Amino acid sequence: MKRANTFEVIPQSDEDEELLRRLLDASAALWNEINYERRENYADPDGDVWDITEYRGRYGGVLGASTVQQIERKNREAWKSFFSLKKKGEANGKPGFWGNADEGRELRTYIRNTSYSVEWGEYSRLEILVGQDLKDEYGLGHRERLRLEVRGDPNWKEYEKQGRLELFYDEQAQTFRAFQPVTVDDSRLAQPLASEEAALDIGANNLVACTTTTGQQYLYEGRDLFKRFRETTREIARLQSLLEDGRYSSHRIRRLYDRRTKRRDHAQDALARDLIKRLYDEGVSTVYVGALTDVLDTHWSVETNAKTHNFWAFRAFVKRLACTAEEYGISVEVRSEAWTSQGCPNCGSTEDTTRHRDTLTCPCGFEGHADLVASETFLRRQTTVTRSMARPVCLKWDNHEWLESSRSPRPNEEHTNPQVASVGR
Numbered sequence: 001m002k003r004a005n006t007f008e009v010i011p012q013s014d015e016d017e018e019l020l021r022r023l024l025d026a027s028a029a030l031w032n033e034i035n036y037e038r039r040e041n042y043a044d045p046d047g048d049v050w051d052i053t054e055y056r057g058r059y060g061g062v063l064g065a066s067t068v069q070q071i072e073r074k075n076r077e078a079w080k081s082f083f084s085l086k087k088k089g090e091a092n093g094k095p096g097f098w099g100n101a102d103e104g105r106e107l108r109t110y111i112r113n114t115s116y117s118v119e120w121g122e123y124s125r126l127e128i129l130v131g132q133d134l135k136d137e138y139g140l141g142h143r144e145r146l147r148l149e150v151r152g153d154p155n156w157k158e159y160e161k162q163g164r165l166e167l168f169y170d171e172q173a174q175t176f177r178a179f180q181p182v183t184v185d186d187s188r189l190a191q192p193l194a195s196e197e198a199a200l201d202i203g204a205n206n207l208v209a210c211t212t213t214t215g216q217q218y219l220y221e222g223r224d225l226f227k228r229f230r231e232t233t234r235e236i237a238r239l240q241s242l243l244e245d246g247r248y249s250s251h252r253i254r255r256l257y258d259r260r261t262k263r264r265d266h267a268q269d270a271l272a273r274d275l276i277k278r279l280y281d282e283g284v285s286t287v288y289v290g291a292l293t294d295v296l297d298t299h300w301s302v303e304t305n306a307k308t309h310n311f312w313a314f315r316a317f318v319k320r321l322a323c324t325a326e327e328y329g330i331s332v333e334v335r336s337e338a339w340t341s342q343g344c345p346n347c348g349s350t351e352d353t354t355r356h357r358d359t360l361t362c363p364c365g366f367e368g369h370a371d372l373v374a375s376e377t378f379l380r381r382q383t384t385v386t387r388s389m390a391r392p393v394c395l396k397w398d399n400h401e402w403l404e405s406s407r408s409p410r411p412n413e414e415h416t417n418p419q420v421a422s423v424g425r
């Protein structure tokens, strides 16, 4: 399983700091040179973006051959991702430069996994490879590495493998920082506390409705998020209609797309984490997710369904959920069987129920929150629920985190007997 550590890096002397700065500055200079060459090749109809000069000769003495190679690789990755986004029509401009020589370069480098080591302990430290020229100049031994102090308490001090280290100067915090990807042994992850189960109903107005076999229900409200998403979408369409013939995008349109995506991803990430933590505390070990195409209400228009699908980026969300769940030893199972969220959990009728906004009512007397009912019905189809439902927890996004709102929907009453609820399902 892939995880990452971030920590602060502190040079032990002015000399060490100068050395480190020179290393990062030379890396940025190298990046900019490579990137400039690629941009030139890209603009040249006969040029080949992948065909670039050999840089090891000029930069190897300062950076060391392996770091030269890492910077080249990182730049190649940036261009590959540019081309793949361009193919999808989502490209946000060619890979950029790390500052410039006049106004200052962004101090940053990438160090190969075998060219550094971190030791955790009372005096944690990081040792990185530097080029022979710098070693000579600063009096480091032939096989010596630059030793730096590490501050911080990363999550993953024991790991199977470490990845390429990113080392950079954080201008705002005025400190050096490192980002270390690691592969963690699965057995180090949390184990579920019990073998309870949960089912999720996914929508747009209510992003997630969830029911657990312990009788808990959670509702993540998405109305405001969805509304903002639609507004941005409308604004993008308006700007697109104003474009000159032959143009498909503009800087503003790309920025709007970008912001829209970031907002959604942020809310989704936070939702996945908030929900999985709650489920872990409830002793849940398996989460069932209905495939979105089947979950959507049949009375919704095709257009609404498409928008919801677009908004949620369903696959990406399930992946996110599964990734977070993995940390807690919880498994996520996608069930694609067709089912309707309109069934009455009390009498099983699917014909006579009516939905008005979020409320589902049935002639048998049942009344409840439609999406919570849907998740509960879904759960009962996967497993046996023997407990009655507690008052649902309602959560609202405040653009930063999901907060419990005081205004909770009414719990679904009148179906505390699971035998009754599973009739005809």
Ligand SMILES: [Zn+2]
Binding pocket: 344, 345, 346, 347, 348, 349, 362, 363, 364, 365, 366
């Ligand atoms: Zn009914």
